[in-house]
Amino acid sequence: xxxxxxxGPGMGRIAYLVFCAAVFLFLVxxxxxxxxxxxxxxxxxxxxxxxxxxxxxxxxxxxxREIVENEAxxxxxxxxxxxxxxxxxxxxxxxxxxxxxxxxxGVPARRAIMGILISPMVTPVIxxxxxxxxxxxxxxxxxxHLGIILAHATLGVPFVVVTVTxxxxxxxxxxxxxxxxxxxxxxTAFRRVQLPLIAPGVISGALFAFAVSFDxxxxxxxxxxxxxxxxxxxxxSGIREQISPAILAVATFLIVFAALLLLTVEWxxxxxxxxx
Numbered sequence: 001x002x003x004x005x006x007x008g009p010g011m012g013r014i015a016y017l018v019f020c021a022a023v024f025l026f027l028v029x030x031x032x033x034x035x036x037x038x039x040x041x042x043x044x045x046x047x048x049x050x051x052x053x054x055x056x057x058x059x060x061x062x063x064x065r066e067i068v069e070n071e072a073x074x075x076x077x078x079x080x081x082x083x084x085x086x087x088x089x090x091x092x093x094x095x096x097x098x099x100x101x102x103x104x105x106g107v108p109a110r111r112a113i114m115g116i117l118i119s120p121m122v123t124p125v126i127x128x129x130x131x132x133x134x135x136x137x138x139x140x141x142x143x144x145h146l147g148i149i150l151a152h153a154t155l156g157v158p159f160v161v162v163t164v165t166x167x168x169x170x171x172x173x174x175x176x177x178x179x180x181x182x183x184x185x186x187x188t189a190f191r192r193v194q195l196p197l198i199a200p201g202v203i204s205g206a207l208f209a210f211a212v213s214f215d216x217x218x219x220x221x222x223x224x225x226x227x228x229x230x231x232x233x234x235x236x237s238g239i240r241e242q243i244s245p246a247i248l249a250v251a252t253f254l255i256v257f258a259a260l261l262l263l264t265v266e267w268x269x270x271x272x273x274x275x276x
């Protein structure tokens with residue numbers, strides 16, 4: 001009878017949508033609550049009575065001004081950008097080259113090499129950070145920007161390898177053979193034919209590598225000094241040493257950044273699917 005009247009599928013769809021909305025709210029609500037709290041005029045981590053009454057005087061941009069005017073926050077932002085961009089470039093180049101090599105059918109022990117390359121993705125970060133600390137300290141790269149860049153690139157390479165490898169799985173190798181038959185060398189064929197087609201996968205991997213570097217705190221705790229403090233490291237120090245709602249303002253920036261990153265990755269995924 002329910003199938004005949006059409007009420008059964010309708011109620012089932014409503015229940016499904018309600019369940020999805022509840023799961024979404026459960027996952028996102030603890031994150032979204034940070035955004036209004038970052039506009040709190042008082043130095044509290046809770047909603048004041050004025051905020052609950054939507055009183056305009058209870059909201060302020062003081063914590064956003066603080067992270068702009070505070071030298072420690074500005075320095076951490078610069079460090080995060082310099083380290084993140086440098087590690088992303090290095091991870092993207094190395095990860096793309098590794099994926100191209102693994103895509104070749106003549107490479108021996110491809111599965112074993114792939115497992116080694118993506119091992120930093122599944123290894124607990126604290127174990128990787130401890131190993132990197134001893135390794136780079138022996139090389140004299142402890143508490144240096146270069147050491148942290150190399151460590152962050154190590155963590156970002158697996159994401160580039162995975163995304164580029166997935167893109168290469170749908171790549172038609174006859175295109176490079178056709179380019180070679182027309183006189184194009186290996187570099188020209190890669191730059192003019194292969195790279196434009198796998199660019200969505202390369203860019204997606206680079207975005208993930210940048211996100212990993214920008215969000216990483218454990219490696220910086222092990223290897224970084226005062227001059228290498230990144231935004232997550234500064235937030236950690238703020239929580240331990242002096243609790244300030246400025247942390248909520250920085251967290252809001254990171255939430256917006258993560259949302260833009262996910263939208264970009266989704267756009268690249270759709271674009272890559274349309275090309276295929």
